[in-house]
Amino acid sequence: MIHKEEGNLPRYGMVIDLDKCTGCGACMVACQSENNVPFKENETNKLDSITWMRIFKVSNGEPFPGTEMVYLPRPCQHCEGQHPGHPPCTSVCPATATDYDHATGVVSQIYTRCFGCRYCMTACPYLVRYFNWWDPHFPADTEKYLSPDVSVRMRGVVEKCSFCFHRFQRAMDKAYYEGRKELEEMEYQTACTQACPAGAITFGDLNNPHHQVHKLKDSPRAFRLLEKLGTNPKVYYLSSKKWVRKACDNEMGKEHNKYRPKRK
Amino acid sequence: MSQADPNHKDHQPAADNRYAGLLPLTLFLACVAAYVSLLIGWELFPRLLYAKHEQPIDFNHALHVDQLGDCEGCHWFREDGGFSGIPGNFTCTECHMDAIGYDPEEIKFVEQYVYKDREVDWYVYSRQPDCVFFSHAAHVLGGEISCETCHGDHGYSEHLRPYYENRITGYSRDIWGEKISGIHQAPWEADAVAHTDEEEYEQPAPADFTMPSMKMDDCAACHYQMKGVKREGCFVCHK
Numbered sequence: 455m456i457h458k459e460e461g462n463l464p465r466y467g468m469v470i471d472l473d474k475c476t477g478c479g480a481c482m483v484a485c486q487s488e489n490n491v492p493f494k495e496n497e498t499n500k501l502d503s504i505t506w507m508r509i510f511k512v513s514n515g516e517p518f519p520g521t522e523m524v525y526l527p528r529p530c531q532h533c534e535g536q537h538p539g540h541p542p543c544t545s546v547c548p549a550t551a552t553d554y555d556h557a558t559g560v561v562s563q564i565y566t567r568c569f570g571c572r573y574c575m576t577a578c579p580y581l582v583r584y585f586n587w588w589d590p591h592f593p594a595d596t597e598k599y600l601s602p603d604v605s606v607r608m609r610g611v612v613e614k615c616s617f618c619f620h621r622f623q624r625a626m627d628k629a630y631y632e633g634r635k636e637l638e639e640m641e642y643q644t645a646c647t648q649a650c651p652a653g654a655i656t657f658g659d660l661n662n663p664h665h666q667v668h669k670l671k672d673s674p675r676a677f678r679l680l681e682k683l684g685t686n687p688k689v690y691y692l693s694s695k696k697w698v699r700k701a702c703d704n705e706m707g708k709e710h711n712k713y714r715p716k717r718k
Numbered sequence: 719m720s721q722a723d724p725n726h727k728d729h730q731p732a733a734d735n736r737y738a739g740l741l742p743l744t745l746f747l748a749c750v751a752a753y754v755s756l757l758i759g760w761e762l763f764p765r766l767l768y769a770k771h772e773q774p775i776d777f778n779h780a781l782h783v784d785q786l787g788d789c790e791g792c793h794w795f796r797e798d799g800g801f802s803g804i805p806g807n808f809t810c811t812e813c814h815m816d817a818i819g820y821d822p823e824e825i826k827f828v829e830q831y832v833y834k835d836r837e838v839d840w841y842v843y844s845r846q847p848d849c850v851f852f853s854h855a856a857h858v859l860g861g862e863i864s865c866e867t868c869h870g871d872h873g874y875s876e877h878l879r880p881y882y883e884n885r886i887t888g889y890s891r892d893i894w895g896e897k898i899s900g901i902h903q904a905p906w907e908a909d910a911v912a913h914t915d916e917e918e919y920e921q922p923a924p925a926d927f928t929m930p931s932m933k934m935d936d937c938a939a940c941h942y943q944m945k946g947v948k949r950e951g952c953f954v955c956h957k
Contacts, residue, residue, distance in 0.1 A: 555951020562953035566849045605849045605957050619953045620851070627799025627855040635860065 464637075465534070465559040466617055467660040467688035468647070469670040470527055472698060474654035475509075477525030482507050484649030485529075488618060490600045492590030492607070504584040506530070506615040507646050514697045524698050527655070529646065530582040530615035531679060531687030532561050542685055543574035543583065551612075559660075559688060560617050570610040579680050580687075583614045617657075618644040639665045660688060677702060764898050768882035768891050771841050775831075776823045780876045789865050789873055801854035806837050841881035843892040844869065844932060851957040861944065868930065895931025 485491065485507040497503060510526040533541035539554040541561050547553075551568035554561055563583075575583040589609040592600070600606060603620035607613045625641040639658050647657040658665035667690075670676065675692040677699045693699055782792065792805045802809075810832070817828045831838050846852060857863045865873060882891035894900065930936055934955075941950055 551952070553952050555953055557951065557954075560951060560953060562951045562956070564849075564952040564956045566847075566956065567952070603851075603957060616953065620957055623851060623853060623957075624799070626860075627853050628797075629799070630853075630855040630860040631795055631797065631799040633859075 462661060463557055463559075464659040465661045465688060466622075466642070466658070467532065467559070467667055467671070467690065468529065468617075468644070469656045469667045469676070469690045469692060471654045471656075472524050472526060472691055472693040473675075473695075474652045475525045475527060475650075476652055477509055477511065478651065479509055480649045480651055481527055481646035481655065482509060484645040485615070487599070488601060488604070488645035489616070490590075490604045490606050491613075492586075492592060494588060495591050495593075502585075502587055504586070504613065506582070506584070506613070512698065512701055514701075522695065522697070524693065524695065526691070526702070527646070528580060528582065528679070529644075529689060530561060530617070531580050531685065531689045532559060532617060533685040533687045534559060535686055536684055542577040542579065546573040546577045548573065558619075558622065560619055560622075561614075562616065562619065563612065563614050565605060565607045565611045565613060568611040570612065572612060574612055579683055579685065583612050585612050586610060621645075679703075760898060767885060769885050771881045771883060773841055773878040773881060774838050775827050775878075777878050778821075778823075778876050779873050779878075783873055795855060795859065799853075799855040799859075804840055804842065807832060807835070841883075841890070843872075843881060843890050845890060846893070846932070847889070849956055851953075851955055863944075868932065870930075893932045895933070900931070900933075 482505055486505070489506055491504050491506055494503065507527060507529045510528060512524050512526050514520070514522045516522065533543075534554075535541045539556055541554060544552050544554055544561065548571060549567050549569055551565075552561065552563045552574055570585065572583075572585055575581075575585060586607050586609050590606050601620075603624065604616075621644065622637075622642045625637050628641070629635065629637055639662075642657075644655075644657050647655040656666050656670055658667040660667055660671060662668055670692065671690045673692055675694055676690045677693070678687050678690055679702050681687075681703055691702060693702075783789070786792065792802075792809055794802050796802060810827070814824065814828055814832060816832075817825045827838070830836070857868075858865065883889070884891060884894070937955055941954075
């Protein structure tokens with residue numbers, strides 16, 4: 455649970471309380487509309503649907519009386535890597551279309567630079583990266599509701615969650631106007647954070663002791679996904695259930711959930 | 719066959735002389751070819767590449783700066799840090815509800831646009847592609863960079879210059895820069911040339927001022943120079 459900190463620069467991160475999450479999907483919808491995430495003409499095959507924020511259903515696999523379920527919202531983990539700025543996905547990119555912003559800790563993706571080799575998708579252990587198999591499709595009038603702050607991606611490029619970086623830039627513009635160079639906690643919040651009706655998602659600067667996430671990440675309930683891989687993600691999860699913490703580090707024995715041995 | 723060899727040897731020097739006579743001609747032709755190539759590259763190609771458009775109204779920046787004092791009278795910042803950009807009729811009609819002078823361009827503006835409630839379709843010299851994020855607040859307010867650094871002496875011009883549209887990309891010639899070779903003064907050098915006096919922004923830029931181009935390389939070079947950051951996150955300028 456060591457979060458390696460790089461200087462005193464902001465490190466934007468997220469803490470998601472799985473005890474509070476009801477799996478309603480409001481974060482997914484908010485993300486989709488905020489970031490111009492396109493639909494397919496036929497959305498029946500969910501395997502290639504693009505969802506920057508996706509909710510997974512995790513079960514402890516026990517028979518009826520002991521069955522427990524948890525919903526796991528998964529945005530991009532914005533890994534810092536073992537050395538600051540070395541997430542798994544950026545170093546494999548042959549086009550430098552994705553990189554790590556040292557000023558905020560956000561892993562960026564430049565759609566106009568990406569040529570769609572999908573190495574980054576292979577490198578990412580969290581499956582947060584999505585490939586545009588088709589040109590974006592916005593049915594009927596939905597094109598008029600696109601956000602001008604986020605560019606629309608074309609067929610053949612990879613996209614992923616950006617922690618709503620355009621909101622950071624908008625907030626910075628306001629700060630500059632008011633003669634500041636630093637942001638208040640509530641000035642920069644992602645769309646999913648604001649949309650969550652259960653208040654399960656907290657967003658802020660992990661390095662700033664005045665931000666909620668700074669305290670929450672040190673909670674005894676806190677853990678990160680696949681922490682043993684050493685990706686050093688900036689998305690923390692909170693859960694009071696031990697099996698959830700184990701499942702999220704892939705320690706449930708075999709990787710195939712169906713056939714794994716029972717645990718208490 | 720034995721006699722043929724000496725004959726053949728006699729012919730050799732004659733052949734050399736024949737080709738030696740062509741040398742000046744070859745050099746001359748090479749010069750002509752080089753000249754023609756350069757002419758095509760430096761004169762004909764830019765003419766073919768760029769389409770010339772005149773602005774709908776010949777706007778006098780110098781007069782307005784003289785009357786209003788600075789750029790922010792018309793190009794202001796909003797309270798949320800956004801930049802108003804090119805003003806619309808809403809701003810212009812604060813003064814020009816009716817023509818207040820006898821300038822034919824002003825009368826044209828009032829009659830064609832104000833009375834008919836139409837916005838002017840200005841050609842924007844600095845329009846960037848849609849994937850570019852540019853914040854005026856970050857540069858002008860945060861970085862304290864003058865308007866002239868990127869927009870040159872535009873604010874002191876009495877006439878709008880023609881807009882050259884790249885026929886291939888559809889963008890303005892100002893993005894690549896005036897010189898077709900792409901070699902330009904760096905923006906911070908240009909700024910130093912433009913404002914060497916004490917009374918910096920009172921003085922128009924000198925005649926030898928060349929406007930910096932607005933390519934990605936120019937942005938990156940300036941960011942490196944000003945911020946000392948070699949590689950910034952792509953999201954800083956892209957969206």
